[in-house]
Amino acid sequence: MIKRALQHTFSLLNVDYVQLNTKWNYGNVISPYYRIYYIDSGAGEISDPAVLLKLEPGYLYIIPSFTLCNLSCNDHLSQYFVQFFEESNDGTSLFSNNRTILKAEASDTDIKLFIRLLEINPGRGINRSDNPKIYEKNIFYKEYQELNNQQNIATYMETQGILLQLVARFLNPKIYKHHEKNIIPIKITETLSYILVNLHQELSVSYLASRVNQNIDYFSRQFKEYTGERPINYINEKRIERAQYLMATSRMSYSEISLQTGFENLSYFSKTFKKFTGMSPREYKKQIYSVGFDHQG
Template sequence: MNKRFLKHTLSLLNVDWVKLDSRWNYKNVISPYHRIYYIDEGEGKLFDHAKTLKLEAGYLYIIPSYTLCNLICESYLSQYFVQFFEESADGTSLFLASRLISRVKASEIDVLNFKRLVEINPGRGINRSDNPLVYEKNIYYKEYQELNNQQKFDLFLETQGILLQLLSRFAVPELLSAREAVEVPITILDTMRFILVNLHLPLTVKRLAERVHLNPEYFSRLFGKHTGTRPLTFINEKRIERAVHIMATSQSSLSEIAALTGFEGLSHFTRTFKKITSLPPGIYRKQLNHT
């Protein structure tokens, strides 16, 4: 497990300390990166499809990537926050088995880590807007990545270390145990990588099985055993993740997004999107535009 974990690289986007008011009220937020909050004053609410968490002083909160959630502050909220991408060789996430919001009681070290992270990464706040629809753009992601590349090596290593420490506060066994049971065969890892870079192409179980010289039925069972999901389900989930990212960072039409993510047509895309997110893509986009 430890060697596999260390294959995950964390890429900083934003970190800052901010004071928020009732304008911090955004619905149906789905981001392609992790968020961690430390609340030092005030209160708010954070909820996904499964539960509601009260944002209160003295606690850390995490929103894993691609988790649909709502952010609410009715009056006043003061928080440290950090947003970062998680990258891995096989395209998987440490929170693949549980994309749910959660919280833990903050320690003194957590607070010091957040303050240090802000200190060594000046100017990394969200200066354009608090609205994810405004600041979640590919051009800004590239801008932040360039800042990472320009960072002094000692500060880059320290940033990585602090992010790992903060992330470790949520790396409890019930979230990660499913990933450490057995080693994933190279054929499955290779297939997952192939899927992630070819989502725009027609992908079938037969074609995927032929790539690794396996019987389709056996391949499907093997894939399910080591990923917890069947190949077609995995493909559809990754296509919707990609669709959400395109929707959040571009003005592409739903038909264009369907084509870019490998769906047979708009109706197929709409059915799959609603099945996975519980919202039709059109309604999801309208709600985003009205937040």
């Protein structure tokens, strides 16, 4: 019998029902966690570089992790929302090939799932002051992680099940436009896995090519053919994604994060970070707390 193992799990950050107004207006937001909204009244907009969607009652919306987006409300908007981290066995994301905002018509079941998620995870909203003297930065991510650890097994499994069901709504072939690719050669697949678990190590193209006994030029061409990116660009992209995650979930300094993600110095790390995110590490961290904790949703 062929068994199909579940490769992805989710870690709850926040879930709540909120009433929003014109203060909910943020541009160039990029976060290491997912957002799913269910709108029950009012109107708003969310957009990424490729799409602009109207937020309207009766629909679900997902913003995958590491998706650059804009959020706005011109008058009134009420929504259920959930924010959560994604984890996978090989470090890849369900939306790694399609980081774009998606929309799906909600069903009665979806609404009940949000209500149930709130019921079994009370006190998981965002109720932080915007006074930096009051909140202690990323200690709040640690707080929510500890709440997950304290869940009994029944609540943990039910929370996982609900998050899986909500994410699955956007993986329907009618909604999720999967980028079909040819079967990736085993040497490239193995290299991708090696990169993801060794981001803190030196990862030169020559070394990666030698690991799989290939000529550098041939390896680089194959890598780009099957990933769409040159090896160095792919490595730096994954390093910056890891840095974003560490900035949100740890109390490491920028220098420590730079070392943990394989950058030779802080200057190169900062330059590369800005290239991929459009903002400096300091600006990004400030954004995490303004969007993630100081205001709802």
